[in-house]
Amino acid sequence: MFDKSNKLLIASMFLLFCFTSCKTQEEKAAEIHNHAFTIDTHVDTPYHLLDKDFNISEYHAYKRGGSRVDFPRMKKGGLDGIFFAAFTSQRERTAENIQIAREKADELIDSIYTVCDRYSELAEVALNVADGYRLENEGKRAIYIGLENGFPIGTEISEVERYFKKGVRYITLCHTSNNDICDSSTDRHGAEFDGLSKFGEEVVKEMNRLGILIDVSHISDSSFYDVIKLSTSPVIASHSCARAICDNPRNLSDEMLKALAENGGVIQMCILDDYVRAPDKNSERYKKEMELRERYRKMGKMTKEEEQKIWAEWKQLQIDYPKDKPTVADAVDHIDHIIKVIGIDHVGIGTDFDGGGGLKDCADVSQMMNITIEFLNRGYSREDIHKIWGGNFMRVFKQVEDLAEKVKA
Ligand SMILES: [Zn+2]
Numbered sequence: 001m002f003d004k005s006n007k008l009l010i011a012s013m014f015l016l017f018c019f020t021s022c023k024t025q026e027e028k029a030a031e032i033h034n035h036a037f038t039i040d041t042h043v044d045t046p047y048h049l050l051d052k053d054f055n056i057s058e059y060h061a062y063k064r065g066g067s068r069v070d071f072p073r074m075k076k077g078g079l080d081g082i083f084f085a086a087f088t089s090q091r092e093r094t095a096e097n098i099q100i101a102r103e104k105a106d107e108l109i110d111s112i113y114t115v116c117d118r119y120s121e122l123a124e125v126a127l128n129v130a131d132g133y134r135l136e137n138e139g140k141r142a143i144y145i146g147l148e149n150g151f152p153i154g155t156e157i158s159e160v161e162r163y164f165k166k167g168v169r170y171i172t173l174c175h176t177s178n179n180d181i182c183d184s185s186t187d188r189h190g191a192e193f194d195g196l197s198k199f200g201e202e203v204v205k206e207m208n209r210l211g212i213l214i215d216v217s218h219i220s221d222s223s224f225y226d227v228i229k230l231s232t233s234p235v236i237a238s239h240s241c242a243r244a245i246c247d248n249p250r251n252l253s254d255e256m257l258k259a260l261a262e263n264g265g266v267i268q269m270c271i272l273d274d275y276v277r278a279p280d281k282n283s284e285r286y287k288k289e290m291e292l293r294e295r296y297r298k299m300g301k302m303t304k305e306e307e308q309k310i311w312a313e314w315k316q317l318q319i320d321y322p323k324d325k326p327t328v329a330d331a332v333d334h335i336d337h338i339i340k341v342i343g344i345d346h347v348g349i350g351t352d353f354d355g356g357g358g359l360k361d362c363a364d365v366s367q368m369m370n371i372t373i374e375f376l377n378r379g380y381s382r383e384d385i386h387k388i389w390g391g392n393f394m395r396v397f398k399q400v401e402d403l404a405e406k407v408k409a
Contacts, residue, residue, distance in 0.1 A: 029372040030078070032382050037136055037390040039081035040365070041170075041268045041348065042146065042217070042239035044355030045069040046084050047311070049111040057119040066315050068353035068364040071122040074141050077368035081132045081142035081390065083170065083238065084112050087355070088149050090177040090184075091301070098154035100301060105152040109145055109166050116143055127167055129398045146215065146238060149175040155199050160206045169397075170213035170238060173200065173223065182223035185249040195226035208232050211404025213397060216240075216260075217250070217270075217350075224256055233400045234264035236393070239350035239357070241275040241334045242267075242341075248275050254341050261342035266396045268350030269334050272357045276334065277326040285321035292317060325360040332374045335388065344384050348393040 023031070048054045048067050059072040074082065086108035088101040116125045126132050126142035135142040147168045153159040163171070173179075178187045181200035196204065204227055207214050214235040216224050227235060237260065243251035252260065252267055260267060273279065279286055296310055338347045351357040353365055362370050375385050 025373055025376055026369075029369055029376050032376070032385050033078045033369055033372040033389070036386040037081070037133060037394065038079050038368070039083075039132065039142075039144075039348070039390040039393055040079055040351050040353070040368075041083045041236065041393060042085055042148075042270070042350035042355070043069050043082055043353040043357070043365075044085050044087055044148075045082075045353070046086055046108040046111055048354060049115055050107070056115050057122055062364040062366075066318060068351075068358055070365075071119060071141055073364060073366040076366040077364075079141070079365055079368055080136040081126065081144060082365075083144045083146040083350070085146045085148040085172070085238075085355070086112075086168070087175075088151055089296075090149060090151055090175045090179055093151075093154075093180060095154075097301070098152065101149075102152040102154070102159070105147060105163075106166070109168070112143060112145055113167075125167055127169065128401055129394055132394065144169050146170040146172065148172040148215075149179065149218075150181045150203065151175070151179045153181070153203065155180050157199075157202050157206055160203060160212070161210060164210045164212055168212065170215045170236065171203075171207060172215040172217055172238060173203070173219050173227070175218050182226070183220040184218055184223075185220045186218070187220075191220060191222065193223075195220070195222035196230070200226075201230060204230050209404065211401050213238075213400050216265075220249075221253070221256065224252075225259065228259050228263050231263070233403045234266070234396045235260070236265055236396060237267040237350075239270035239272070239352045240267055241270050241331075242337045244341075245334050245337050246274075246276055246278055248278070250275055257338060257342050257346075261346045264396065264399065266346050266348050266392045267338060268348040268393065269331060269338070270350055270352050270357060271326075271331050271359050271362060272352045272355070273323055273325050273359075274356075276331050276359070280324075285317075285323060288317055288321055325358065325363075327360045328362050328370050328374045331359055331362075332371065332378065335375075336378070344387055345392055345395075347388055348390065349388065 056070045060067050060070055086105045088104050091097040116123050123141035123143050124135055126144050132142040145167045147163055150171050150173050173181045174184045176186045178184050178192045181203050182196045183191045183193055214231055215238045216235050217237045217240045241251045243253045
């Protein structure tokens, strides 16, 4: 016969066993996910902020409005921090167009401050690593600001510091075409500088000095290697995948991944379908999308109405020709590959939600837990998951901050 204390011991051992093994995979994932500092380093949500009818403090069903990020959905998806990209598309590099881009970027940045002030109980603009962790403890979303495309800088080096003072903490050096800073990976006319321009070299040094993360997503391979060679701080690819898994110039080759790891940087896996899985170029959807992109590219200065019209057409295209989206498992194949090539310390997540990002089973920010469930299904440890969801990126961000401090001191 057991005495009372033995019974108690057996009962508590059973409880402990249940705690560790009776939980569902979803519960285990939620427990790990909710203890991590989680950050998504690239979304294009600020364009929605310019829409008077969009209220970021309200929960939106993705299937109805099409938007993929708002504060309540971030909370549901267990996402603590996010980089809102102030994105401007590349136009002909005239003084007038640069001025227009500058005003647009400023308007987008100002709109981020406006909503964070208005809904200060839900979110705050974050300016450094410490802010992110503080806001996580306060149960608020940390909203960081990135500048996607250095086009608004033009050739004015003082603009880099002006954007830093406005709260910009990374700059994606270029977008789909070459600019005054560097060559793009997707410019239809090919290379112009064979990497960074002379001015681009100045920009890299200035970003190092100030402590702005250098984002190598979108830039050409030569630009990438120039940046790696020149930058005294580790760099990030805020939203890119592995080229070995999906052959797209926007993705990083294994050689680039190795150079990035050597530099101490981090690649943030993007979940935009074309970067995750190569598209079917014969589909009706692909042709319609190309038509729209072509028309958009040809337009010069757009009025607000034209901008809204093209945005509405884009949204309609998603409804009329829904894409056969890749899945979370397809996306995590990229992370598996990156880890195989460069280890666990140089990878994170940057979805590109509201800029084309989204998977069949992770359509919006509320479903981010599905990525963690996939990690668990593949045997990733708690420590691995914490590194991917934010640990790695925040380490790089801190190094960039510290190196800038040294320069300032
Ligand atoms: Zn992008």
